[in-house]
Amino acid sequence: MPRPRSSERQDVLDRAMRAFWANGYSATSMVELVETTGSTRQSIYGDFGSKHGLYTACFETYQSEVVAPALEPFADGTPGISAIADYFEIQISRAERIGLPGPGCMVGNATTERGASDPEIEELVQQHHDRLASAFAKALTDSLADIRRAELAQFLVLAAQGLWAMSRVANSAEPLRAQAATIVSILERECRHAA
Amino acid sequence: MPRPRSSERQDVLDRAMRAFWANGYSATSMVELVETTGSTRQSIYGDFGSKHGLYTACFETYQSEVVAPALEPFADGTPGISAIADYFEIQISRAERIGLPGPGCMVGNATTERGASDPEIEELVQQHHDRLASAFAKALTDSLADIRRAELAQFLVLAAQGLWAMSRVANSAEPLRAQAATIVSILERECRHAA
DNA sequence: GCAATATCAGAACGTTCATTCTTATACAAG
DNA sequence: CTTGTATAAGAATGAACGTTCTGATATTGC
Numbered sequence: 001m002p003r004p005r006s007s008e009r010q011d012v013l014d015r016a017m018r019a020f021w022a023n024g025y026s027a028t029s030m031v032e033l034v035e036t037t038g039s040t041r042q043s044i045y046g047d048f049g050s051k052h053g054l055y056t057a058c059f060e061t062y063q064s065e066v067v068a069p070a071l072e073p074f075a076d077g078t079p080g081i082s083a084i085a086d087y088f089e090i091q092i093s094r095a096e097r098i099g100l101p102g103p104g105c106m107v108g109n110a111t112t113e114r115g116a117s118d119p120e121i122e123e124l125v126q127q128h129h130d131r132l133a134s135a136f137a138k139a140l141t142d143s144l145a146d147i148r149r150a151e152l153a154q155f156l157v158l159a160a161q162g163l164w165a166m167s168r169v170a171n172s173a174e175p176l177r178a179q180a181a182t183i184v185s186i187l188e189r190e191c192r193h194a195a
Numbered sequence: 196m197p198r199p200r201s202s203e204r205q206d207v208l209d210r211a212m213r214a215f216w217a218n219g220y221s222a223t224s225m226v227e228l229v230e231t232t233g234s235t236r237q238s239i240y241g242d243f244g245s246k247h248g249l250y251t252a253c254f255e256t257y258q259s260e261v262v263a264p265a266l267e268p269f270a271d272g273t274p275g276i277s278a279i280a281d282y283f284e285i286q287i288s289r290a291e292r293i294g295l296p297g298p299g300c301m302v303g304n305a306t307t308e309r310g311a312s313d314p315e316i317e318e319l320v321q322q323h324h325d326r327l328a329s330a331f332a333k334a335l336t337d338s339l340a341d342i343r344r345a346e347l348a349q350f351l352v353l354a355a356q357g358l359w360a361m362s363r364v365a366n367s368a369e370p371l372r373a374q375a376a377t378i379v380s381i382l383e384r385e386c387r388h389a390a
Numbered sequence: 391g392c393a394a395t396a397t398c399a400g401a402a403c404g405t406t407c408a409t410t411c412t413t414a415t416a417c418a419a420g
Numbered sequence: 421c422t423t424g425t426a427t428a429a430g431a432a433t434g435a436a437c438g439t440t441c442t443g444a445t446a447t448t449g450c
Contacts, residue, residue: 023312026222027221104307111360112360116297117218151377154370155374160357162355163357165353166353169311175349179353182346185346189385190384
């Protein structure tokens, strides 16, 4: 019996995250996870305790590999509306690259699949929304008064979730880009009104 | 062995629809469906062929019992933005009545759970989006030019999906009402600008 | 070379799933 | 009352699930 090289923990997380992202929690079986990660049941259970443990661990990977890079432009200065437009475009072009209909947003999918029945996931979803909202709010700092800025940042979180939901049934990027453009044009009108 | 009265087909659809709505397709088992509908396996398989057949049949019930009544105010005349505000409020207060976090929108849930892997569902989702978009467009007829009206109607479909997704992790109606108010205020600003 | 240890592949376990089959009862027609 | 049929309850079936266990093999320290 040969002994293949042991699979790295981060590599396992990365591939498992992609499987959960595309197919959801319950539709992704342990057999599939073992196959796509190249790992073994034993080491998965050793490292993560259970399928659910692996699932929740994948959220950290999603956060650091997908969300954080997309929000990086929001980190310094006050990046303005163009950063928000870029954020949408980055996600749309990724979905286009992977192939549409796409996987949407892993957190959004989890919200629908497990939000109400899985407190641990509910917490992670809340954190994700907060991170998005504060990034969007930062982008609008120079353009809007505090109250309206907070409202619109929350609204952008909702719009983002709606857009990724749409991307799960969109056959091309074109309607997604149109929707993103509408959202951005709404923002511009809001800012012009405030100025 | 007693013989309870045979359960009506529409009654079965009604209860099954509620179960799928709240818990999704794969998390709703046949055992649960038999229990909550008060029907039998035999008659379910006789009437609908399979669990999947029952699921798709439930979409018609959802359309006629949930969606159509909510869109009725859009049927006659040009109801304006207030009808859109009412639409959101109706859904939010229903979610509040059922108990939050709520079941969201059955079609939105299906989009996430089965959109990319179930062509029959994809078709039903598309129909639902089209119905919503044309209702919203009608409400905006008097306020906006054709192009912008179509864009904003599509946008409102996205916003609605986002809002119902949020309702699956919201612990009270308050943030949902705030989000709906933001959406409506955006619409009002758009219309005022066009006037 | 030789134990000790880690980790592999895959069988085994008990449960649950969707679906089908069996059997007994309640009703309708004669 | 008898017979035929529709339909009830729920057992049976085979597959798939998450999880655990077994036994063989590769690597490590001597």
